[in-house]
Amino acid sequence: MFLRKRSLFVSIGQLFSERTCSQVASQSSKPESKIKIQNGPGLSHFLKNNPSKRREKIFPAVVDTHAYISPDQISGEGKKVMLVTFGCQMNVNDMEIVRGLLVQNGYSETTVESEADAILIMTCSIRDGAEEKIWNRLKHLKKSQRRPRTIAVLGCMAERVKSTLLTAPGDLCQVVAGPDSYRDLPRLLALSRSGTKAMNVQLSFEETYADVSPVRVDADSKSAFVSIMRGCDNMCTYCIVPFTRGRERSRPIDSIVDEVRRLRDEGVKQITLLGQNVNSYRDTSESSISLGVDSKMVDGFSTVYGQKSGGRSFATLLDNVSRVDDEMRIRFTSPHPKDFPTEVITLIKERKNICNQIHLPAQSGDDKVLEAMGRGYSRETYLSLVSHIKNVIPDVCLTSDFIAGFCGETEEAHQNTLNLIREVDYSFCFVFPYSMREGTRAHRRLVDDVPEEIKMKRHEELASVFREVTLRRNLSRIGETELVLVEGRSKRSANAVSGRSDGGIVVIIEERDKKIHAGDYVVAKITGGTSQTMIGEYISHSSIREYDNLR
Ligand code: SAH
Numbered sequence: 001m002f003l004r005k006r007s008l009f010v011s012i013g014q015l016f017s018e019r020t021c022s023q024v025a026s027q028s029s030k031p032e033s034k035i036k037i038q039n040g041p042g043l044s045h046f047l048k049n050n051p052s053k054r055r056e057k058i059f060p061a062v063v064d065t066h067a068y069i070s071p072d073q074i075s076g077e078g079k080k081v082m083l084v085t086f087g088c089q090m091n092v093n094d095m096e097i098v099r100g101l102l103v104q105n106g107y108s109e110t111t112v113e114s115e116a117d118a119i120l121i122m123t124c125s126i127r128d129g130a131e132e133k134i135w136n137r138l139k140h141l142k143k144s145q146r147r148p149r150t151i152a153v154l155g156c157m158a159e160r161v162k163s164t165l166l167t168a169p170g171d172l173c174q175v176v177a178g179p180d181s182y183r184d185l186p187r188l189l190a191l192s193r194s195g196t197k198a199m200n201v202q203l204s205f206e207e208t209y210a211d212v213s214p215v216r217v218d219a220d221s222k223s224a225f226v227s228i229m230r231g232c233d234n235m236c237t238y239c240i241v242p243f244t245r246g247r248e249r250s251r252p253i254d255s256i257v258d259e260v261r262r263l264r265d266e267g268v269k270q271i272t273l274l275g276q277n278v279n280s281y282r283d284t285s286e287s288s289i290s291l292g293v294d295s296k297m298v299d300g301f302s303t304v305y306g307q308k309s310g311g312r313s314f315a316t317l318l319d320n321v322s323r324v325d326d327e328m329r330i331r332f333t334s335p336h337p338k339d340f341p342t343e344v345i346t347l348i349k350e351r352k353n354i355c356n357q358i359h360l361p362a363q364s365g366d367d368k369v370l371e372a373m374g375r376g377y378s379r380e381t382y383l384s385l386v387s388h389i390k391n392v393i394p395d396v397c398l399t400s401d402f403i404a405g406f407c408g409e410t411e412e413a414h415q416n417t418l419n420l421i422r423e424v425d426y427s428f429c430f431v432f433p434y435s436m437r438e439g440t441r442a443h444r445r446l447v448d449d450v451p452e453e454i455k456m457k458r459h460e461e462l463a464s465v466f467r468e469v470t471l472r473r474n475l476s477r478i479g480e481t482e483l484v485l486v487e488g489r490s491k492r493s494a495n496a497v498s499g500r501s502d503g504g505i506v507v508i509i510e511e512r513d514k515k516i517h518a519g520d521y522v523v524a525k526i527t528g529g530t531s532q533t534m535i536g537e538y539i540s541h542s543s544i545r546e547y548d549n550l551r
């Protein structure tokens with residue numbers, strides 16, 4: 001089945017590279033020169049009116065040139081895999097897809113390293129440190145190896161580093177599979193069993209794994225992630241994601257709603273919709289395109305690719321998904337500020353099961369830095385979106401991502417970011433020291449000129465200001481009530497459970513006489529807190545509808 005599907009693949013490398021590439025580069029362990037390396041897309045490929053977008057003219061049909069592998073060889077019957085995940089939530093969900101595909105192929109899973117015939121590592125490339133961790137893990141696995149086994153590197157680092165993973169000294173890895181080639185994994189693993197190193201880093205315009213049922217690690221968990229779109233067309237200058245994940249593409253609404261229904265039937269109480277640009281979602285599948293509904297960009301925001309139109313928008317998807325069960329909470333991550341039209345904000349306000357938490361990654365509070373980052377908005381535009389959101393949803397919890405020490409960031413620019421954090425009054429922030437990534441626009445055009453110790457100092461300052469803000473916010477809730485969806489036992493206290501408020505803040509509730517289970521909605525009165533959690537006293541069990549009626 002995957003062979004048929006693969007013939008649809010068109011690689012972004014193929015699309016845009018002047019070199020010709022094979023669809024899959026597989027290699028016998030000896031002649032390293034036979035590995036064919038694909039280049040990723042450049043900025044011009046994301047720009048408006050780019051002639052190379054006329055893909056039917058340029059892209060030849062992909063031909064499978066590989067040695068024949070029999071179905072018996074491909075089967076994973078009797079073989080065990082160990083799955084290890086690094087990186088973002090998309091990676092966690094991708095590993096669920098990989099698990100689903102391997103189980104379909106007869107593999108079973110083990111968590112015992114010495115039992116595994118193959119160890120598959122899902123990787124991240126976002127910062128240098130993320131890749132460093134993977135190299136260390138590969139070396140450690142090599143040292144601990146007691147019998148022949150395959151090490152496969154999947155995900156973003158596979159896509160970025162490609163054949164270097166196969167040719168690195170020490171024979172650290174035998175299979176490399178990029179984010180769009182997981183259907184090919186059974187074949188790649190079979191090739192490695194027959195002594196051939198194998199790689200597929202083909203990116204695709206279509207692959208969304210819409211028909212693959214992800215298999216969750218913890219099937220009893222009351223929270224699940226549903227991937228709704230893949231890739232990113234934004235090309236922020238610092239970011240490697242467009243190169244590792246390829247072009248934006250969305251999964252058809254119907255397949256998403258079906259998956260959400262199936263999860264509801266399995267007892268799931270909270271769905272998080274996932275995508276690198278989750279709110280840029282546009283279902284342009286045949287069933288939707290005729291509807292001609294435009295996705296609207298917020299006024300004042302811009303992109304390198306212009307306005308996209310047609311298809312069913314994120315608002316329509318959110319509407320459909322939230323109607324599946326009004327007692328199931330809906331969250332989404334990670335969005336981009338440019339795609340928050342009023343209809344999405346109003347829907348969040350009106351639909352009680354869509355959580356009042358919006359991740360609005362700002363990255364910086366300084367206009368010059370925002371410009372250099374290619375974010376497509378100014379501080380003022382961002383703040384006017386914030387005030388619009390707060391006007392519509394007064395109790396909204398806003399969260400953000402920030403980068404410390406980007407190219408050309410002055411002390412004044414850094415201060416502008418610190419005061420943006422105070423001004424917006426975020427309920428949580430993720431802060432990262434800037435890490436220059438080879439191949440990004442910043443790498444080609446800008447200078448990584450903020451010294452490492454200054455980056456670290458600014459990173460620390462961003463973290464301490466956001467902690468100050470979030471501590472004040474959490475303590476200001478003392479005496480108020482929150483509807484908490486319980487996730488499980490608290491790791492901090494034997495007699496307590498832990499869950500999340502509607503705004504996404506962790507709430508620890510002591511369990512007294514009343515038994516509280518994962519998946520229960522409970523009303524808690526807030527009695528204390530830290531910068532990252534609130535402490536609550538159990539009041540009663542409840543539901544979204546009942547709690548809303550009480551207020
Ligand atoms: N698509 C999402 C998430 C992208 S990655 C978004 O735009 O919000 C998550 C975060 O990693 C980014 O928001 C950014 O803050 C950070 N990041 C990305 N590239 C980085 C780099 N080169 N160095 C440091 N942080 C980076």
Ligand code: SF4
Binds near residue numbers: 232233234240242
């Ligand atoms: Fe990276 Fe920007 Fe895309 Fe986010 S929106 S994945 S930061 S390029």
Ligand code: F3S
Binds near residue numbers: 155276
């Ligand atoms: Fe990392 Fe790729 Fe996610 S680079 S953050 S695993 S999209």
